Amino acid sequence: MRRVTHLITSVVFWICASSAYAQSDPLPSWNDGGTKNSIVDFVARVTTPGGADFVTPAERIAVFDNDGTLWCEQPIYFQAAFALDRVKALAAQHPEWKQQQPFKAFLSGDRKALGEQGEKGLLTLVAAAHSGMTTDDFATSVADWLASAKHPRFNRPYNELIYQPMVELLTYLRANGFKTFIVSGGGVEFMRVWAEKAYGIPPEQVVGSTGVTKYQLDATGKPSLLKTAKVQFIDDGPGKPVGINMIIGRRPIFAFGNSDGDLQMLQWTAAGTGTRFMGLVRHTDAEREYAYDRQSKIGKLDKALDEATAKGWQVVDMKKDWKAVFPLKMKE
Structure with missing residues (x-):
């Protein structure tokens, strides 16, 4: 009887412990392993007061590309x-x-x-x-x-095709005093419409490509901004560090991208002093999403992958590192 009681107690303890772990796990859609551990370790190091790698909250800037990093980008940019x-x-x-x-x-x-x-x-x-x-x-x-509008393959609204693991990462960083920004080649006014609801990133923390707008008054004196066809700034490739400096004004300590268009942003982040985190999402899951990198016309990942390998930046293997790709309401 005592042995049975002990067994029941052990099972109850295991269930409670497992439940507690699940509730405390800030990245439940990430598989346990090196990638997840590297993120958690980095956050712990830069947020521990008195630690050698401690970073004040004001300097905890995290930047993320959007297309292919926070949401799907195939078969064409949304x-x-x-x-x-x-x-x-x-x-x-x-x-x-x-x-x-x-x-x-x-x-x-x-x-x-x-x-x-x-x-x-x-x-x-x-x-x-x-x-x-x-x-x-x-x-x-x-x-x-x-x-x-619906995605041609998944038959779901485009803004449902956000990456659940990355949404969790954004939330986790903000819970630890980070300020999260989108830094994307996409149009800033296009992203600002839906980014806050999708990612929790407000419009003023979205950095993107911009067109020239013209101030005007209508017949009643009501002002508006008219969008013109003239391009003002392309926030891609070498433009990303420029956009970060122009809009954010602080060098990030954490940066995530997925393509060669993000290389300069990652280099700019890595060039700062102190501990840094540079990450790339590599699309390796043809079944749940898409598999592409070096030869892709959309989201080409070639030079950035070589540099990440050479310098020890973190490369996320979508197939191996993510338990889920899209939010649970999205059928995968």
């Missing part, structure tokens, strides 16, 4: 999908597009002709979708699109 859908919606107001390239090729479904237009053609389509309206109207159009 902002490009928005722009193309918007061009279709605006086509009735622009009959001249039926005879103008690249609009003619896109609207007629002529992929060969559209491909011949190259990157310049795509930028022309994006500019048409993003300009000629006020910033308030643009925000409304983004919100409306997110409420109706």
Whole structure:
């Protein structure tokens, strides 16, 4: 009887201990192992008062790329999908597009002709979708699109395709006194519409590419900002450290990306004094998401992967390191 009682007590203790661990685990969607341990260890070192690596809260700046780092980016960047859908919606107001390239090729479904237009053609389509309206109207159009558009593979709203492990990481960092920022090549006004709800990152902590806006007054004297087709700043590649310096004003101690477009941001973070964390998300899970890196036209990870390997930066293997990819409500 005593042995049975002891066994029951042991089982109850194990269940309670397991439950407590699950509740205390700040990164439940991350598999136990080196990657998760490196994150937890770094946070512990920089937040322990009196420790050799302690960093004051004011200096705990963490920056994250968005496309391919915080949410999916395949088969095309989601902002490009928005722009193309918007061009279709605006086509009735622009009959001249039926005879103008690249609009003619896109609207007629002529992929060969559209491909011949190259990157310049795509930028022309994006500019048409993003300009000629006020910033308030643009925000409304983004919100409306997110409420109706579905990803072609997963058949879910695009803003459901955020990475659950990275959302947990953002929350974990903020709970430990970090200030989290998005630093992305995507359009800043596109991201600010939904980033706070998705990631807990407010609009003022989103750094992205920007277009020129023009202040204007309507007939009643009401002011607005009109979006133009002129590019003001590209927050990608070497532009990312520039954007960080211009908008944030502090060098990060923690940075995450997923592609060669993030290399300079990681280098800039690593070049600071004291302990640093540089991470890359590597897409290795074709079943739950996508598998791509060096040869991909979207989110190419080549030079940054070589430098991460050479310098000991943390590389997240999506297939091995993540228990889940998307939030639980998303069927994987």
